[in-house]
Amino acid sequence: MKGSRYAPESRNLTDPASRRVVRQITSHPSIHHHPFFFVPAYDRAGEKLIFVSYRTGRPQLFFEERASGDLVQVTDCDDLADWSIYPSPDGRFVFFTAGTGAWRVDLASFKETKLADFGAVEMREKGMVGAAMGTTALSASGRWWAIPVKAGGMSRFVLVDTQTGESRVILERDTIGHPQFCPDDDNLILYAGSMTDRVWVVNRDGTGNRRAYEREDRMQWVTHEVWLPGRRAIAFVDWPRGLRLIDLETGAAPWLSRFPAWHAAPDADGRRFVCDTNFPDRGLHIIPLSTEAPGFLCASEATSEGAHWGGQFPYNDGPVAVEARQHTHPHPRFSPDGRRVVFTSDRTGHAQIYEVEIGGDA
Known part of the structure; x- marks a missing residue:
């Protein structure tokens, strides 16, 4: 039940290749995962690590209290939509959708407000990827919450004022x-359109809806877009060729890395990315935005x-049904201080939360 405290489950491991310390945070034989790769897993102070656990039989919000290790x-x-979760920067709340409602829960009192x-x-939407995941977005100030809502043949982009509780539809289109x-x-929102026309931006009031990048040809696979902090620029994966950066002013998209x-998720300073890999799985890596080569961090297993990847x-030629349960993906993310990376792995047979120490100068 809400408010229940579980004893710490963490144990330290050592990655055999990098020799870095990897802490397994959860161990219950059920599904666990942190938020999606572009959503913070921690509050800014790093006092709580937010995650989802299925240990009660249904997906529920949990946090690790960093000081005590308690869960x-x-x-x-x-009916919690487990990929909708978004922690507030100040560590007071987590926002999430459940059923057809949008909720805020207080992490101290556990009071839920619709x-x-x-x-x-x-x-x-139906499926396991893209818009079907139901991810949401909270502004850096914590004031504005953007939620895509599928309604019949259209998607509505709903903006919620978290201070007043007022909400309104700012955009309607085929998919969001x-x-x-x-x-x-806080006035600019990135979102994904269709799989063949992914990268769009819109102003918070719904004006200025525009394509930020157009595919070069039918073979190009544009995916996993994310803002680069400190610049009005959007990084995206040109799968499987590397990482590119869209300049919103010019539309140019030079390569960041091959x-x-x-x-791939950036750190808070926009100086480097952490990424997972697939086909083949080479483990987690750090990609500096410099002349340095990417560095191996640890295996995710x-x-x-x-x-399909x-x-x-x-x-x-249209939507394709794929088997891609998201809790089987690492989705690495930096801690606020840049000294650790959180990721999910089902290496034990159940998806668990892990944290790897980067070491050295953060």
Whole structure:
């Protein structure tokens, strides 16, 4: 039940190749995962690590209390959308969708507040990837929350004012997935369109909806876009050829790295990325935005479901059903201080949360 505290489950391991310390944070024989790769897993102070656990039989919000190591259950609901979770920067709340409602839960009192009700809608598209995951976006100030809502043949982009509770639809179109507020501008939101036309931005008031990048040809696989802090620029994976950066002013998209990153997330300073890999799995790596070569961090040993990633771009002729359970993907993410990386791995047979110490100068 909410408010329950579980004894620490962590144990330290050593990566045999890098010799870095890898801490396994959860151990219960059930599914665990941290938020999606572009969503913070920690509050800014690094006092709580937010994750989802299925140990009660249903997905529920938990956090690791860093000072004690205790695992604290935050929710006890029937229909939590586990990839919708988004922690507030100050560590007070987590925002999430459940059923057809949008909720905020207080991490101290465990009080849940419904901020919006979307009525009789599907909420998410069918499937396991992209818009079907139901990810949401919170602005850097914590004031604005953007939620894609699938309703019949269209997707509505709903903006919630977390202070007043007011909500409104700012955009309607065929599909809206993976929203992300610019970390340096609460007025600018990145989102994913269709698989063949991925990278779009829109102003917070719904004006200025525009394509940020257009595919070069039918063979190019554009995916896993994310803001680069400190610059009005969007990094994306040109799978499996490397990592590129879109300049929003010019539209140019030069290469950042030719390393075959899969999910790549920047640190808070925008100086480097951490990524996982697939086809083949080379483990987790750090990609500096400098002349340095990418550096091996540790093995993830995750199963990383998704056979479609091993072939050519599969979506040119429309949606394709894929088996790609997201808790089998590492989705690495830096801690706020840049000294650790959190990732998920099902190496034990159940998806667990891990944290690897980077070491050296953060």
